[in-house]
Amino acid sequence: MNSFITIFKEAIGNSSNFDEESTKLGITKKKIPISVLCEHQNYLKFETIQNNLENFKLFARTTHTIGNFTVFPNWMNCGRGLRLGDYWDITLISLQEFLNILSPEAWENFIKMYHLQPYVNSDYSVELFWDNHNNNAIRPTKEENFQIFLKKVNERIEERGKFIIKQICDQLDQKDFNFYKEIENMDKIKFSNEF
Template identity: 35%
Template sequence: MDKDTDRVVFPIYQVLEWQDEEKSVIKGDHMNSFLTTFTPLLLTGPTKKIPYAPFGNENKKTFNEEPKIANKLSGWAEEADSGLLNITEFEFYKEQYKIWGNFNLFARMTDTLGNFTVIPSKLNIARGSSEAFRDYWDITLRVLYDLFMAIGIEGEEAWKAFINKYFLQTYVNKDYSVGELWKGHLEDKEGIFINGVYPQKIDDFEQFYRNVNLLIEERGKWMTKILCEKLDLTNLEFYKDDLVNMEKIRFFNDIIK
């Protein structure tokens, strides 16, 4: 495949009237990326709740030592292939923490329709490269929200239209304020997120993986419903079984309870 998965679905963006031309400045993007949270997860610990963290000690000072992580993971893969893997190194995730199931689910859901959108290419670059964003969709929306609100009443109406057009209700509350992917993530002082961009503790990771999966699933179902109706595919079994009775997409505070 010579294209990113979030751009392969360009025909879907056309049907949804999000993107007219494939080479437009508006391009597909993942809303929440896998690796952005995966690396700090591996670097978390040890703590009382995480007595064993495979990378916590050797990489706790910086995220810039990712080659060590890659080497360790490669070693695990080789040991697994040869039947020599010491499963104890995975107990940190698999046995002791609620995070394991949702972590695996997010790995599968990252490249699904509910995690795709279109945004201007310059914003796409900023989200991936800037430490102010780092591919967290709640932060992206919060920055955009503040820009829209600065315009006044017209900005408020434009913000609501933007949310509705791209089926982003899952990420905002009923008053159209942005929901946060984990508690305290969007706390700010003079425009600076005071708790940092990345999850800081295992509770943050647990909330992120649980919440983001719920939001992706809800949004993906609604997008699929709309696509079926636009393409006259309402005779499909999964539409009749799972989607026909969906009357509207739910807001953040109806999903995250």
């Protein structure tokens, strides 16, 4: 759903000290090899990463958890990566347009079925990851866009993940886990405007 590597590379390329550090490392904005960034923790040299380090670490830990997965046909996932920059909010806007053509209920049913309430407001409008995020401005361009994105995406992955795990535990009647105490009273999932 939310791509760690996409925002990570964009944060590096958007860092105010990119030109200086990229010259030392031999990378360009078009080619940012992860191997070079990970070697000696070179990614820490970039200001946007440094300024948002804890939130990037949290996103890296949760990016491949159940709260950040959904069912998607392969052709749709590939298409959203190229055309929509791999951003889940822009993907949802595109899906909403498509589903609204099918039936008035299709969009709300889709959100409910896949527990995507953290990404929409209680009126089922998509919550953008930052102001003016749209098809014409896919990539973040300001430092605060990265801060806002990371805060929102981390909250939403955690909320959705906990809710899905609770549903699984309840359906299987498996509630004897230490973590279950934290989620046992989670009877509903938050909408975006409830964070």
